[in-house]
Amino acid sequence: DAGVTQSPTHLIKTRGQHVTLRCSPISGHKSVSWYQQVLGQGPQFIFQYYEKEERGRGNFPDRFSARQFPNYSSELNVNALLLGDSALYLCASSQGTYEQFFGPGTRLTVL
Amino acid sequence: GQQVMQIPQYQHVQEGEDFTTYCNSSTTLSNIQWYKQRPGGHPVFLIQLVKSGEVKKQKRLTFQFGEAKKNSSLHITATQTTDVGTYFCAGPRGYSTLTFGKGTMLLVSP
Numbered sequence: 001d002a003g004v005t006q007s008p009t010h011l012i013k014t015r016g017q018h019v020t021l022r023c024s025p026i027s028g029h030k031s032v033s034w035y036q037q038v039l040g041q042g043p044q045f046i047f048q049y050y051e052k053e054e055r056g057r058g059n060f061p062d063r064f065s066a067r068q069f070p071n072y073s074s075e076l077n078v079n080a081l082l083l084g085d086s087a088l089y090l091c092a093s094s095q096g097t098y099e100q101f102f103g104p105g106t107r108l109t110v111l
Numbered sequence: 112g113q114q115v116m117q118i119p120q121y122q123h124v125q126e127g128e129d130f131t132t133y134c135n136s137s138t139t140l141s142n143i144q145w146y147k148q149r150p151g152g153h154p155v156f157l158i159q160l161v162k163s164g165e166v167k168k169q170k171r172l173t174f175q176f177g178e179a180k181k182n183s184s185l186h187i188t189a190t191q192t193t194d195v196g197t198y199f200c201a202g203p204r205g206y207s208t209l210t211f212g213k214g215t216m217l218l219v220s221p
Contacts, residue, residue, distance in 0.1 A: 033208050042211030043211045045210065055205065056205035
């Protein structure tokens with residue numbers, strides 16, 4: 001079975017721009033979580049969606065938003081990009097347990 | 112809010128030496144998980160501990176959950192170069208999501 005997939009793998013944007021990151025969970029997984037990982041740090045929780053409903057939100061500004069589609073894929077949107085948004089964005093799916101299956105991530109660079 | 116702390120931040124060992132990383136939570140945890148992230152890769156689930164005082168082994172890796180369920184450790188016996196990476200502990204938050212520690216980066220020299 002395919003694992004979690006994310007697109008794009010790399011992205012370069014300039015300050016003030018908007019970005020959309022995409023994630024497809026493992027087949028059968030209804031929960032998708034987004035994490036931000038800054039170099040040298042652990043993943044930091046941004047959002048969780050389960051059955052298309054937001055179940056949790058981390059300590060991130062309103063510039064960050066997400067949604068989950070009927071096929072359980074998900075998008076993370078970030079508006080008005082700042083230099084500090086440069087990070088690896090990880091998507092993780094689960095079957096409703098705490099074990100997270102991570103995708104390869106999207107490396108976002110903001111110039 | 113819940114905080115998960117790990118020590119050391121970084122350790123460099125010679126192949127064959129042992130390695131231990133420690134994890135402490137500011138709150139009692141219902142369970143704790145460990146993940147490994149290879150350089151340039153993504154976190155990969157290693158194990159989940161649930162019971163107070165639980166000890167689990169995976170080949171050369173030994174995981175322990177403290178009696179008070181606020182601390183945990185990962186011990187690797189006789190490290191190999193394939194053990195290189197960053198090891199994270201993570202505690203549950205909310206509905207099936209996690210709070211991660213900052214990780215311990217392990218470098219193994221041949």
